[in-house]
Amino acid sequence: MATYFQRLFLCAMTIGKKISFIILSHGGNRIKQLSVPVSMFLLLALVSICSVTILGFVLLDYHGLRQQVAETGRMAQRMVDQQNEITQQRLQIQSFAREIDTLKESLVRLNRFEEKIRVIANLDPMAEDDNLFGVGGATPEDLDPQLELSQGHEDLMRDMHAQINELDSASHRQQSSFGLLLKKLEGRNNLLASTPAIRPTSGWVTSRFGYRTSPFTGRKELHKGMDIANRKGTAIMATADGVVSFVGNKSSMGKMVVIDHGHGMVTRYAHLSKTLKKSGERVKRGDIIAQMGSSGRSTGPHLHYEVQLNGVPVNPAKYILN
Structure with missing residues (x-):
């Protein structure tokens, strides 16, 4: 305890004193004296020590920050690489x-x-x-x-x-x-050769097999075949081997060709503009038998195509493989 007070007393005694620095010129002719109070000298020393200490902490923090930035960059690159890998795997x-x-x-x-x-x-x-x-x-x-x-x-x-x-x-x-x-x-x-298996003509289907509202009477009725529309004169083909059993006009159906394929199978082609086969002629699947038209009761050029099995109309779509 006495030592502490002694040091304090010595510091108090030196506060009023000064430290002198003698500066000689190069030739030694001129002499300058610089006096600095001890208290200022101590203050400068304390500031210097504090500055060095703070600078040391700043440098340490800066080094740590650089390491954190580098690690963040590496993590970001890993994330980008992983995302690229996920994208590649997803593709x-x-x-x-x-x-x-x-x-x-x-x-x-x-x-x-x-x-x-x-x-x-x-x-x-x-x-x-x-x-x-x-x-x-x-x-x-x-x-x-x-x-x-x-x-x-x-x-x-x-x-x-x-x-x-x-x-x-x-x-x-x-x-x-x-x-x-x-x-x-x-x-x-x-x-197989006598069974309908192909589309009778090219074009687009405008009406399918089944019940529909008649475009002429406005009442629901069974549409016994499939309507395929295209330009007038489009070729109509036999859909299976058989014998032409009818060529002529049938009121609302207009010009029509009927082919008997045997085994209870019959196909009918109606609303034709021109027939190219005669009754009794034998035809093969793919033979051109007529041309599309709009004869009979019709709203425009199209083919009405029917398939009958043992006299009963069936859905022609079931007999189209192509």
Whole structure:
């Protein structure tokens, strides 16, 4: 305790004193004396010490800040790289998904094609398991951005592989079904050639088979065929092999050609502008038999096409494969 007061007393005693600096000129002829109070000297020393200390802290903070900026830059680059990787993987998965969808559509078209062949060949419909195959699952849009990249990607790829396996199984079932179908069709060449299977003309369908409001009476009535519109003079083709059983006019139907294909199958072509075959002539599928017109009761150039099975009109769309 005494030592502390002694130091305090010494400091107080030196406050009024000065420190003198003698400055000599280069030649030593002139002498200058600079006196600085001890208190000012101590103050300058204290300021210098504080300044050096503060500068040291600033330099340390600056170094730490530089490290933080560098680490932030590295993190930002990692995020950009990860985002680029996610984008690349998403593009790959989208391409993969499009290929799966294309394969699905192809299998569906084959499935429907087989159904039509079975109808035309008068065969039993496909088994339920073969006819209704369902393939569904996740898509690239299901990739949750909140999940880790590897986890979300692995889940999606696992689901898509399951879809591919199901499609592969469906493809094998389809091949097996086609094989059985071909065996059943062997020896039925005459029946197939005599069954309507193509579009009778080009153009667009303006009215389908079924009940509709008549454009002439305004009442609902059964439309027994399919109307296909196009320019007057458009070629009309036989849709299957057969014998022309009628050529002439039939009141509201106008000029008409009827073909008997055997096996209870008959096709009728009405509203023609010109007929090119005679009754009794044998025709092949694809032969041009007439030209489109607007004869009879008609609102414009079109073909009225009917398919009859054992005298009963049936939907012609079921007998068009092309």
